[in-house]
Amino acid sequence: MSRTFSILKPDATRRNLTGKINAVIEEAGLRIVAQKRVKLSTAQAEAFYGVHKERPFFGELVGQMTAEPVVVQVLEADDAVPKYREVMGATNPEQAAEGTIRKLFALSIGENSVHGSDSDENAAIEIAQFFTDAEIVG
Numbered sequence: 001m002s003r004t005f006s007i008l009k010p011d012a013t014r015r016n017l018t019g020k021i022n023a024v025i026e027e028a029g030l031r032i033v034a035q036k037r038v039k040l041s042t043a044q045a046e047a048f049y050g051v052h053k054e055r056p057f058f059g060e061l062v063g064q065m066t067a068e069p070v071v072v073q074v075l076e077a078d079d080a081v082p083k084y085r086e087v088m089g090a091t092n093p094e095q096a097a098e099g100t101i102r103k104l105f106a107l108s109i110g111e112n113s114v115h116g117s118d119s120d121e122n123a124a125i126e127i128a129q130f131f132t133d134a135e136i137v138g
C-alpha cells in the first residue's frame with residue numbers, strides 16, 4: 001500500500017461536487033484515509049505551488065486556490081500516486097480521457113477540480129503539510 005495527497009479544488013467545492021468526486025475516487029479502488037475541508041491562505045497556496053512561481057499563471061492559480069474552501073485528502077492504494085493521476089485525467093480537461101475526474105467535472109486547465117501528487121516523494125511532503133500521522137486512519 002502507498003499513499004498520495006489529493007485536493008478537491010475550489011471549483012469543485014463551489015459546485016457541491018465533493019461527494020460525486022469522492023465516489024469516482026472510491027470506485028477506482030482508492031481509499032480515503034484522511035480528509036478535511038479547509039480554506040487555504042495565500043501563503044499556504046504560494047508555498048504549495050512554489051514550483052510554479054515563475055509561471056505566468058501563478059497569480060491566477062493562487063487566486064483560484066484561495067477563493068473558496070478546498071477538501072484535502074490522503075488516498076491509499078497499491079501504487080496510489082500513478083493510480084490517482086490516471087483517475088484524475090490530464091491537466092487540461094480537453095485532453096482528459098473519458099471517465100476521468102477532470103473529463104467529468106473540470107471547467108478549464110486552471111479550474112481543473114483536483115490536485116494529485118506527482119511522485120511518492122512529493123506525496124509525503126504534501127501530506128505532511130496538511131496532516132499529522134494521528135489524523136491518517138487506514
Ligand code: GDP
Nearest residue numbers: 057060061090091109110111112114115116118
Ligand atoms: P497537475 O499536476 O496535472 O495538476 O498539473 P501541473 O503541476 O502542471 O500544474 C498545477 C496546476 O496549475 C494545474 O492543476 C492547474 O490548476 C494550474 N495550471 C497549469 N497550467 C496552467 C495554465 O496554463 N493556465 C492556468 N490558468 N493554470 C494552469
